Amino acid sequence: MSPGSGTADVNQQARPARYTGERIKRLEDPRLLMGRARFIDDLGVPGMVHAAFVRSPHPHARIVSIDNRAALALDGVVAVVTGADLAAETAEMEVGAMLNGVEATSRPAIAISKVRHVGDPVAVVVARSPYLAEDGRDLVRVEWEPLPPVPDVGTALADGAPLIDEALETNHVAHGKIEIGDPDGQFETAAHVCRKTFKVGRSTGAPVETRGLLAECDAGSGAITLWTSTQMPHLTRTLLAPMLRVPENKLSVHSPEVGGGFGLKCHIFPEDVAVPAVARRIGRPVKWIEDRWENLSGGVHSKEMDCEVEVALDADGKMLAIRGAFVTDGGAYSSIPYTPLIDSGCAAGMLPSMYDVGHVAAQFDAAYTNKASVGAIRGVGWASGQLARETLLDDAARQVGIDPVELRLRNMLSSEPQKNIMGLSLDGGSYAESLAMARDAIGYEEFRRRQDELRAGGRYLGIGFSPFIEPTGMATASARAAGFDIAYFDSATVTVDPDGTATVSTGLHSHGQGHETTLAQVAADALGFAIEDIRVVFGSSDSQSYGMGTYASRSAVVGSGTIMAAAAQVRARLLELAATLLEADARDIDLAHGVAHVKGAPARGVTVAELAGFGYFGYDARPDDVQESGLTATAAYDPPETYANGTTAAVVEVDPALGTVDLQRLVAVEDCGRMLNPFIVDGQVAGAVAQGVGIALLEDLAYGEDGEFLAGSLMHYLYPSTTELPRYDLLHIETPSSASTGGVKGVGEAGTIAAPAAVVNAISDAISPFGVSIDRVPVTPVYLRDLLRGAGR
Amino acid sequence: MSETATAGRRLVELNVNGMSHVGLAEPRTLLSDFLRHDLELTGTHVGCEQGVCGACTVLVDGEPVRSCLTFAVQMEGARIETVEALSADGALHPIQEAFRNTHGLQCGFCTPGFLLTAKALLEENPSPSEAEIREHLSGNVCRCTGYQGIVDAVLEAAANGKDQADEPR
Ligand code: FES
Ligand code: FES
Numbered sequence: 001m002s003p004g005s006g007t008a009d010v011n012q013q014a015r016p017a018r019y020t021g022e023r024i025k026r027l028e029d030p031r032l033l034m035g036r037a038r039f040i041d042d043l044g045v046p047g048m049v050h051a052a053f054v055r056s057p058h059p060h061a062r063i064v065s066i067d068n069r070a071a072l073a074l075d076g077v078v079a080v081v082t083g084a085d086l087a088a089e090t091a092e093m094e095v096g097a098m099l100n101g102v103e104a105t106s107r108p109a110i111a112i113s114k115v116r117h118v119g120d121p122v123a124v125v126v127a128r129s130p131y132l133a134e135d136g137r138d139l140v141r142v143e144w145e146p147l148p149p150v151p152d153v154g155t156a157l158a159d160g161a162p163l164i165d166e167a168l169e170t171n172h173v174a175h176g177k178i179e180i181g182d183p184d185g186q187f188e189t190a191a192h193v194c195r196k197t198f199k200v201g202r203s204t205g206a207p208v209e210t211r212g213l214l215a216e217c218d219a220g221s222g223a224i225t226l227w228t229s230t231q232m233p234h235l236t237r238t239l240l241a242p243m244l245r246v247p248e249n250k251l252s253v254h255s256p257e258v259g260g261g262f263g264l265k266c267h268i269f270p271e272d273v274a275v276p277a278v279a280r281r282i283g284r285p286v287k288w289i290e291d292r293w294e295n296l297s298g299g300v301h302s303k304e305m306d307c308e309v310e311v312a313l314d315a316d317g318k319m320l321a322i323r324g325a326f327v328t329d330g331g332a333y334s335s336i337p338y339t340p341l342i343d344s345g346c347a348a349g350m351l352p353s354m355y356d357v358g359h360v361a362a363q364f365d366a367a368y369t370n371k372a373s374v375g376a377i378r379g380v381g382w383a384s385g386q387l388a389r390e391t392l393l394d395d396a397a398r399q400v401g402i403d404p405v406e407l408r409l410r411n412m413l414s415s416e417p418q419k420n421i422m423g424l425s426l427d428g429g430s431y432a433e434s435l436a437m438a439r440d441a442i443g444y445e446e447f448r449r450r451q452d453e454l455r456a457g458g459r460y461l462g463i464g465f466s467p468f469i470e471p472t473g474m475a476t477a478s479a480r481a482a483g484f485d486i487a488y489f490d491s492a493t494v495t496v497d498p499d500g501t502a503t504v505s506t507g508l509h510s511h512g513q514g515h516e517t518t519l520a521q522v523a524a525d526a527l528g529f530a531i532e533d534i535r536v537v538f539g540s541s542d543s544q545s546y547g548m549g550t551y552a553s554r555s556a557v558v559g560s561g562t563i564m565a566a567a568a569q570v571r572a573r574l575l576e577l578a579a580t581l582l583e584a585d586a587r588d589i590d591l592a593h594g595v596a597h598v599k600g601a602p603a604r605g606v607t608v609a610e611l612a613g614f615g616y617f618g619y620d621a622r623p624d625d626v627q628e629s630g631l632t633a634t635a636a637y638d639p640p641e642t643y644a645n646g647t648t649a650a651v652v653e654v655d656p657a658l659g660t661v662d663l664q665r666l667v668a669v670e671d672c673g674r675m676l677n678p679f680i681v682d683g684q685v686a687g688a689v690a691q692g693v694g695i696a697l698l699e700d701l702a703y704g705e706d707g708e709f710l711a712g713s714l715m716h717y718l719y720p721s722t723t724e725l726p727r728y729d730l731l732h733i734e735t736p737s738s739a740s741t742g743g744v745k746g747v748g749e750a751g752t753i754a755a756p757a758a759v760v761n762a763i764s765d766a767i768s769p770f771g772v773s774i775d776r777v778p779v780t781p782v783y784l785r786d787l788l789r790g791a792g793r
Numbered sequence: 794m795s796e797t798a799t800a801g802r803r804l805v806e807l808n809v810n811g812m813s814h815v816g817l818a819e820p821r822t823l824l825s826d827f828l829r830h831d832l833e834l835t836g837t838h839v840g841c842e843q844g845v846c847g848a849c850t851v852l853v854d855g856e857p858v859r860s861c862l863t864f865a866v867q868m869e870g871a872r873i874e875t876v877e878a879l880s881a882d883g884a885l886h887p888i889q890e891a892f893r894n895t896h897g898l899q900c901g902f903c904t905p906g907f908l909l910t911a912k913a914l915l916e917e918n919p920s921p922s923e924a925e926i927r928e929h930l931s932g933n934v935c936r937c938t939g940y941q942g943i944v945d946a947v948l949e950a951a952a953n954g955k956d957q958a959d960e961p962r
Contacts, residue, residue, distance in 0.1 A: 025893055032901025033889040035836020035876035039902065042835035131821070208840040208848055208936050209902040259838070259902030260936050292841040512899030512937045683896045683942060690939035714845035714934065722927040722940045751939075 015593055019521035019531050020742075023679040028516040037257040040212035040229040041289045048214070049078050051275055051288040052133035054123040054140045055298065056115035059370035059707025060150065060162065063113060063122060064143040071125055071139040076132035079282050080140060081124045081274075083110035090277050091243050093268065095334040102174040102341060105165060105334045109243070109273035114147070116164055116332035117370050118709040119297030121270055124278050126286060149370045149707030153306060153329050156367040164332055164368035173330060174341050174366040176483075178348060180421055181359030183312075186321035190312035194396035199776040200384040202304035202329070203699040205377045205691075206719065207511075209259020210295040211269070215276035216285035223250040224276050230255045231266040232549020234507050237541040239337060243273045244280075253541040258511035262691070263377040264299050265511065266551040268336040293712040300375025301701050304329040305343060307388035309351075312359075317402045319411045321359035324351045326385060328374055330366040335375035340366035341484075342376045347385030349482045352421055354431040354469045354645060355411045360421055370707045376551060378691055379752030382470065387777060390466045390757035394764055395773050404761070405439050405465055412467070417738040424481050426469070427673075427739040429645040434669040434733055435467045438647040441729055442667045447651065455769065460654045461664075462768070464761025467647040468754040472672070472746025473557025475548075478641045488638055490547040492562035494523060494570050495632035498616045500594070500609030501533045502570075504563055507547015508555045509538050513684070513748070515550075518676045519559050522742075526567035527574075528591035529608060545634060553644070553746030556676055561637030561741040569633035576623040577611045640739040644747060646670040648689065648754035652762040656770070659785030661697060661763055663726055666755070671733040673745035682730045684747045689728060692755025694719045700778050767791075807868050809834065810878035818865040824858075825849045827865035828875060836876040836905050840934075847933030850906035851875050857913045876905035879912070888912055888950045897946035899937035906933050911947045920951050 016022045031037045054066075068080035087108055094106040110121050125136035150156045150164060156171040164171050187193055214227040224246055230236050230253070237253045244251065258265065271288060279286040290299075305328050312321040326347040330340030344364035351362045366374070397404035409432055413420065417428040442463065451461050471478050475488040492506045504523045508515060520534040527534075537543065547558070571591065578596035579586040582604065590599050597605035615622060615631045651665040668685050675681045698718040702710040711717040736743025756777060763784070764773040770791040776783065802817045809832060816831045823842070828834045828851070840848035842861045849860040852874040879886040885893065888911055898904045907930065914921060914929045921929065926947045927940075935943060 026896070029893045029898060029901075030885060032898055032904055033885060033892055033908070034880045035834075035905050037901055038835070039838070041829070041839070130826075131819070206936060207900070207902070208846055208934065209838070209900070210840070258900065259840075260900040262936065292843055512901070514899070679896050683899055683938060686939035686941045687899060687937045688939075691936070713843045714841050715843060719934060719936065720940075721931045721934055722944065723931040725940055727923070727944075728939070728941060 019524045020676050022677065024517060024521060024677055026514045026517045027520065028514060039209055039257045039259055040214065040227060043214055043227055043256055045214070045216060045285045048285040048287050049126050049128060050130040050133045051278065051286050052125050052137040053121040053271065053294070054125065054137050054142065056118060056120040056122060058115060058144055058146050059118055060147040061115050062145040062147060063111065063115065064145050066123055067141040070141065071136040074132065074136050074139060076128040077136040078126045078128065080136070081278050081281065083108050083112040083122065086110055086274060086277050087112060089245070089281060090273055091245055093243055093273060093336060095336050095339055102339060103168055105168065107333055109270040117372050119294060119372060120332070121274065124274055126278060126282060151703055151705055151707045152369060153327055153367045156369050164370065171368040172365065173334065173368055174339065176345065176364050178360065178362045183321040183323050183359040183361040186359045187312045190320050191315040192313040192396065192400050193310060194392060194399050195310040196388065196392045196395055197775060198307040198309070198388040198391060200303050200305040200307065200387055201699065201776065201778050202301050202701040203695050204299060204301050204701060205262030205264040206295065206717065207260030207262055207264060210290035210292060211265060211299065212289040213271060213275040214285065214287040215279040217276065217280035219283065221250060222246065224280065225252045226276050227254045227256060228272065229258050229265055231258065231261040231509050231511055231551050233509065233539055233541045234546050235548050236268065239268045240272055244276055255509060255539040261511045263375065263551055266549060267300055267375045292714060296701065296712050296717055297709050298372055300335050300377065301331055301372045302374060302377035303343060303381065303384045303695065305347060305381065305384040307347070307384065309388045309392045311392055311396055313396060313400060317400055317407050317410055319355055319357040322352055322357050323361040324348060324388065325363040326381065328366040328381065329369050329371065331369060331371040331373040333373045335373040338376040340374040343374055343381030343384060345483065346381035349422060350382050350385050351389065353389065354413050354467065356413045357421060371703055378688065379749045383692070383695065383753045383756055386466065386468055386753050387757045387760060391760055391764065391774065394464065394761045398768060405435065405444065408435060408465065408467060415735065424643065425641045426643050427641065427737040428735050429469065429643060430671045430733040430735050431467065431645055434645060434647040434671055435465065437731060437733065438465060438649040438667050438669045441731055442649045442651065442665060460656060460766040461651065462654065462762040462764065462766025463649065463651050464758045464765055465647060465649045466754045466758035466761065468750065469643045469645040470553060470750045470753055472553040472644050473639045473642040473740060474552030474554045475558060475638050477639065481641050488548050489636060490558045490562055490638065491545045491634050491636040492566050493545040493632060493634040494563065494566040496570055496574065496608065496612050496615065498612055500607060500612040501535070502527060502529055504534060504536045505543045505545040506536065506538050506559060506562065507545050507549065508559050509550040513550065513555060514680045515555060515559065518556070518680055519563060521676055522560050522563050523567055526564045527571050528593065530594045533594055553748035556744050556746050557639045557642055557740050558637060560744045561639050562635055564741055565635035565637055566633045569635065570631055573615065573626050573631060574608065574611050577615050577626060578606055580621070580623060581606050581614060637741065642673065642737045642740050642745040644672040644745040644750055646750055646754065648751065648758040650758040650762040652759065652766055654763060654766040654784070656788050659781035659788070661779060663693060663724065663759060666726055667729045667731065668751060669731045669733060670747060670750055671735050672747040673735060673737040674743040675732065675734060676744065678732065681747050685730050685751050686728055688749060688751025689755045690720050690725055692752045693725060693759060696756040696759035696777050696779060698778055803866050805865050805869055807871060807873055809873045810875060810881065820864060820866050822865045823861055824863040824865045824868055825860035828860060834875050834877055838902050838905055840902065847906045847910065848903050850909050850933065852909050852913060855913065855916065857910050874909070876908055879908060887953055891946040891950035891953065895942045895945035895949055897938065897942040903933060903935040907935065907943055911950065914947070915951055915954060919954055923948060
């Protein structure tokens with residue numbers, strides 16, 4: 001996006017024929033810019049008290065005793081509540097087995113007998129102010145009996161390892177295997193075999209706004225109202241109600257403005273149970289705002305994976321078979337609802353990605369360790385698997401002596417809709433086209449010339465490519481295609497109000513994606529209204545439009561499908577109303593930008609305000625279905641599989657003496673089908689790419705060998721700032737989905753999936769004269785210096 | 794402990810967004826908390842309380858300051874500007890307008906800190922280069938945008954400011 005590229009407020013420009021596809025400025029921006037949006041920490045209710053959690057400083061320990069006397073003696077402290085106190089009032093937090101070979105697990109919200117990671121909560125202190133709650137927290141005395149820590153997968157899976165979850169007989173909580181064709185036979189006879197192990201580091205979403213909760217309980221009905229910084233209000237209600245032992249109709253979940261999610265805020269956490277349960281227990285509204293240390297030590301982590309991948313190629317560089325084994329360091333608990341399989345399971349399922357390969361073996365495992373749980377963070381295990389596969393292909397290209405772009409082009413599926421070897425129903429794309437576009441945009445041939453010249457002068461530049469496909473619009477079909485036995489339900493309600501404006505309610509959620517704008521574009525087109533007459537509402541489980549929330553790049557697809565279906569029903573009734581008023585046949589009515597008229601007779605029109613007034617108050621002059629159903633409709637949509645694709649390419653310069661990497665260029669070609677708003681698509685890609693660069697170069701939720709957590713602040717857990725990132729070139733191809741309503745696909749995670757491998761391949765290319773290749777992320781200066789020192793040159 | 798927790802409150806008088814405010818603050822009360830909770834100016838956001846993210850940035854006598862690293866009692870007599878002041882008359886400030894034009898915000902949580910940091914930059918250097926902008930903003934983090942829209946917003950605000958300055962009065 002360059003400044004002044006023609007994006008405009010809709011009411012300051014000529015009205016487009018359709019709003020979807022236009023670069024429309026965001027309707028939600030003014031309140032955010034003015035500091036007038038209300039985030040969770042901006043809310044309060046009378047009588048509210050504040051919670052602080054006592055947390056484990058140990059990676060693994062038994063709780064011998066908890067002494068709350070000093071805390072309770074502090075003026076201003078209202079209560080100290082332990083796991084044992086809550087056990088009588090709440091149910092255990094359970095996660096079912098998502099697949100065969102995966103353990104079902106359960107846990108109390110607050111640890112009762114032992115803690116399993118640094119940051120695991122053991123008690124809640126409630127006080128008049130947040131400062132006093134923290135004072136009280138520091139006065140709670142816990143007697144610990146430290147247990148041997150399990151700091152990594154190797155320790156976890158060793159014979160006789162200490163058990164993290166004593167209800168299970170193992171730390172090996174998930175195992176699965178997919179084998180198609182005869183990969184072993186192919187590997188025996190192939191002209192070339194290339195192998196690689198790759199270690200992906202531990203990262204997370206770390207939105208700038210942490211999590212937070214505010215809960216109150218009605219003394220009469222027992223109904224609980226919960227405000228929470230979540231990506232999924234309805235699903236939170238469904239998952240949380242049984243844990244709180246309330247029926248769903250007595251739990252209202254509201255999300256205020258949410259300051260970024262990236263997957264972190266689409267889980268159910270211990271605090272989500274504890275804070276409302278404590279509010280109910282003490283009879284006062286309770287608020288809790290997570291601090292940054294809690295967010296990093298106790299939220300969900302992501303992507304740490306040991307990968308072993310190998311590819312068999314024929315003499316011409318044609319891929320014959322691919323094998324991969326992916327082991328997730330799952331942390332101490334199964335995240336709810338995704339479990340640690342969200343990483344290794346996803347890496348395995350996308351192993352062949354868009355390559356045309358006839359034989360595949362993919363194995364996925366997850367082990368419990370004494371770290372924070374692994375959950376669904378932007379890009380999930382797809383990003384880890386992409387790193388392993390795409391760095392393997394660059395190694396293979398060097399080994400065989402084929403250009404890495406050419407190797408990929410020789411092996412790509414055609415862009416037509418088809419089933420791939422894993423059974424994914426690809427809905428059409430631009431696999432080779434996107435790679436070629438990235439190659440040309442970054443000036444590949446010219447770069448190679450310059451690279452040689454600079455190398456002669458002792459400068460090490462490199463280029464890397466990372467073509468990808470991204471499963472989007474996550475719903476039942478795509479989850480099942482990926483092997484997860486789960487189902488989804490999503491709906492939207494479109495209501496035309498008596499004055500002819502429309503309200504669209506959705507079970508999706510926006511925390512930066514701009515749904516108030518994009519979904520209004522969709523609704524305006526589907527109804528034939530002016531966009532300023534549409535209001536999009538979401539964020540309350542009290543709304544009748546149940547939905548699973550926003551994550552997994554699902555909202556463009558699900559939002560378009562649900563809203564277009566509901567709007568079509570309402571529009572049909574508006575056309576009948578217009579037909580009645582204009583004394584014409586409904587099939588001959590046109591309705592656009594809020595005015596209906598008989599086709600070919602634009603002079604005589606009726607406005608939607610007139611139609612709506614008639615629809616509400618026209619008594620028995622109205623058509624029957626308007627009398628029966630009014631001007632509102634709710635529709636559900638469970639989309640088919642959709643897969644976005646594209647290619648990210650990067651240029652870096654490595655300083656071998658310092659081990660530093662200067663990211664000089666980044667080109668991202670994205671094909672997310674029909675774009676609802678290219679302005680917002682660019683923003684999604686740019687932000688996701690930045691997170692991908694962080695994974696490649698910076699982000700590391702490090703633990704010591706003793707299980708101590710070493711990354712509890714943003715000084716230790718680094719993410720990219722303005723100076724580590726270059727200006728990106730964001731390019732588009734628009735191949736409409738052959739499957740979804742409107743040809744739409746999702747876009748939220750592509751950059752995070754693709755960018756890490758592009759950057760790492762560029763680094764390996766830069767240092768190829770040293771005869772070594774990168775085998776882990778993040779590529780820190782220390783790692784890179786050590787790698788190059790060990791290398792001969 | 795109960796003494797340290799409640800005793801020693803002091804009267805502080807600050808000038809915030811052109812109005813003077815008097816409040817009681819413990820010596821340990823952070824400026825961020827005082828602004829947000831005592832003065833109910835919740836546009837200033839808190840992302841880390843570790844002095845790293847810059848979301849809590851306000852202007853103190855024109856200079857960007859992390860309100861999470863500052864005690865309210867240190868600010869006696871200071872002139873403080875928060876995001877709420879930028880659009881005091883209900884219209885977007887040109888920098889805010891530029892952020893909107895370039896998609897310089899997504900969730901908007903980091904935005905108040907960026908706006909004030911950018912304002913301080915443009916007051917000091919009305920036509921910064923892209924590299925200068927990136928350098929100046931490098932102490933603020935945004936997890937959503939990848940910064941491209943933010944950098945473009947500051948470039949656009951600078952260009953617009955320059956146009957205005959060039960116009961004959
Ligand atoms: S909240 Fe002050 S720098 Fe992050
Ligand atoms: S817009 Fe979300 S952190 Fe910057």
